[in-house]
Amino acid sequence: MEENYKLYLGDSYKLIKEIPTASIDLILTDPPYNLSNYSTGNIKLSWRKDINNDVAEWDKVEFKPIDWVKEFKRILKPTGNIFAFCSYNLIGKWHEAFDPEFDTFQFVVWHKTNPVPKVFRAGFLNSCELIVCMWNKGHTWNFSNQREMHNFIETPICMGPERVKNPFHPTQKPVKVLEHIIKIASKEGDIVFDPFMGVGSTGVAALNLGRKFIGIEIDEKYFKVAEKRLKVAAGNLKLFKY
Numbered sequence: 001m002e003e004n005y006k007l008y009l010g011d012s013y014k015l016i017k018e019i020p021t022a023s024i025d026l027i028l029t030d031p032p033y034n035l036s037n038y039s040t041g042n043i044k045l046s047w048r049k050d051i052n053n054d055v056a057e058w059d060k061v062e063f064k065p066i067d068w069v070k071e072f073k074r075i076l077k078p079t080g081n082i083f084a085f086c087s088y089n090l091i092g093k094w095h096e097a098f099d100p101e102f103d104t105f106q107f108v109v110w111h112k113t114n115p116v117p118k119v120f121r122a123g124f125l126n127s128c129e130l131i132v133c134m135w136n137k138g139h140t141w142n143f144s145n146q147r148e149m150h151n152f153i154e155t156p157i158c159m160g161p162e163r164v165k166n167p168f169h170p171t172q173k174p175v176k177v178l179e180h181i182i183k184i185a186s187k188e189g190d191i192v193f194d195p196f197m198g199v200g201s202t203g204v205a206a207l208n209l210g211r212k213f214i215g216i217e218i219d220e221k222y223f224k225v226a227e228k229r230l231k232v233a234a235g236n237l238k239l240f241k242y
Contacts, residue, residue: 005203005213005230009223012195012216016071019214024075025140025190026083026211028181028202030173032063033087065090066097073101075193081141081185082134083108085173094132102134110177111154131181142184149184153177164199164229167221172198178205186211200226207233 008015065084072082082102086094091107099105108131115127131153135141143149158174178201182192188210194202197215199222206213207230215230217223 003212004207004234005215007197007200007203007223007227007230008214008216009218009220010216011218013067015216016075016195019075019193021074022077023191024193024214025077025080026182026186026192027072027076027080027194028083028178028185028192028206029194029196030085030171030198030202031196032061033085033090033171034060034063035087035089063090064097065094069097069101078136079138079140080135081139082132083181083185084132085110085171086130086132088130091130091132098132098134103136105132105134106151107132108151108153108181111152112157113154114156114159133185135185140186140190142187144184153180158201164225167199167225169199169222173201175201175205175208178202179209182206182209182211197226198222200229203230204233 008018076082082098084094095105110129110131112127112129115125118125155174155176158172162175164172182205186192189212191212191214192202192206193214195216197203197217200215200217203213203215203226213230215226217226
């Protein structure tokens with residue numbers, strides 16, 4: 001039976017070196033935003049559930065896009081694409097590191113239709129996140145139609161049955177957003193790689209669309225949830241070989 005996913009528990013900066021050169025079709029990932037310094041902590045309210053405005057401990061570890069250029073370029077096929085979620089404070093660093101290395105550097109805006117409310121009505125709601133994307137000439141690209149190919153995606157944040165409750169992951173991305181990107185930037189049978197897998201949403205989206213998946217996660221509690229979710233998505237546990 002064809003094998004379709006492999007998950008690694010550990011430090012992705014080290015484990016990525018085990019991935020063969022020019023073997024990945026799409027890197028789709030959600031690394032730390034390093035927003036911890038800007039967080040004011042959870043907001044306690046008497047009339048509703050506390051607003052979760054805190055950031056996980058892993059976000060406090062500095063993420064430098066420049067550190068990932070060499071390995072991302074090495075493992076990516078000439079026809080491959082890179083998509084990475086980021087925030088306003090890092091987009092300049094992504095551009096500085098990756099724009100000189102690829103023919104094209106662009107970004108997509110993900111608009112969240114149900115963002116956390118601004119209960120004190122100070123400033124704008126944090127309703128948008130950025131996704132940087134890079135590729136070279138000849139890259140895989142499934143252009144559907146003009147209306148669907150805006151660099152703008154609009155969905156609710158991850159909620160309901162899809163949202164993992166235990167352990168809670170504060171930046172879990174909706175499968176719908178990930179599937180939209182995967183459909184455009186890869187083909188069936190391609191390998192999608194996520195070095196910051198979290199609870200495995202990229203893997204679920206990849207398997208849903210007939211792609212293969214490689215994921216790395218350093219937090220064991222998230223890793224175990226990802227294993228369970230991908231087992232369901234794949235139908236049964238399978239090993240993965242290159």
